[in-house]
Amino acid sequence: MKFRPIPLLAASLLAVLGATGSLRATVDDALAYALEAMTPYVSKGGQGFTMREDTWGGDLAAGDQKAIAVQLFKGNEYWFCMGTDVKGATVSVHLYDREGNLVEESDAWQRDTFAGARVKPKKTGSFFAIVKVEKSARERTHWGLVYSYK
């Protein structure tokens, strides 16, 4: 995995969001975090990725994971971003092929309530985005997942 330092402004914003307590603990909020994580890659002047309208979410117990089947095309690049609104929880997302082999990630990160993986599949076919709540103090933790392509 590649790691990048946390931008100060981002840290401040997240702290403010967390402090307001105004965000409801729903999958909708978890999705907002996933979308937030995707924003740098799909914005104008960003990396040129186009975000898909379809997004996914649910809730999982700490340590539990879920597989979401996706059809990917060789030649495209994809970003998968996951988020949760549960403070203190950590999440992860990785891509595997049909045989269960980890797809080589050209970039990936995981920090606190966000995680992302960038892949450029070497073949066309079905893959699985494995989303996992790594740890959480809550019995169930809401999560959201979005993906983009270019």
Added chain:
Amino acid sequence: MVSSRPPAWARTIPFRMTKSRIGVLLAAFLALAGGLPSAPGAEEPPKKINLKAFPATTVEDVVVPIPSEVFNALDKLGTVAWRSEVRTVSSKSRPSDRPRIALLLGSVIADGFLAVQAEDVERVIEIGKTVITLADAISVKQAVLPHCNAIIEAARKKEWRTVRKEFDATQGKVRQAMDALKDTELSQLVSIGGWIRGTEALTSLVLRDYSNDRAELLSQPDLVALFDRQLSVMSPRLRESSLVSKVRAGLGEIRPLVGEATISRKSIESINSVTKRLSRDILPADS
């Protein structure tokens, strides 16, 4: 693994982006433009996992890609004659049977993605108008109107990335509105109609300049299996519709071909022939 359809919706909900989130996103973007942070010490993922060990309830059905995803991949494999595949269904065309409207709506949205690839402003605008007419015919016009207007406006400015995004949003809103009307089956027909038209165009383009790399883009067995499953459990009213029966039979012909290790030119020709036939069947008589 994917073929075992899990009843997993109790805990997993598909979402669409809502405007209420846009403010949060814009604010967040300012903060996150420098890229997101990574935690030191984050665990490396396992190199191999046993997908069969996943309980069925934790495996989601394959996500249906929009035509633009596969077109984007094809575009990277060399020059593509997009204009040769662009088609317009008259915006005055208004079939009355709902399954046909749903399939046609998906098909026309796929036409929209094709016209975007061809950067054909006039066609994109005409397609935007046709989408409004069809959406009106199944009572979901209000849901798509802002997006269709955005398509037309962005096409005039040749902002193709925005047009692509708005076509995706249009399809999403149609399906969301149909789901809200308890018309999930029609919503599935929208996706199937889009896939048929997108695949017809894709196979025509691959046949113009066949290569293994181009043919591999048709490797979508789980997607076709998903469509077949959805059609097989539709209500008798829909299943017995002559058009839906034809679609199911056609997908049955295609299914083994898209599962081949290397999809031959002959198989691509067969897929093209079936999807062309289905596209014609979906079109209303007056178009």
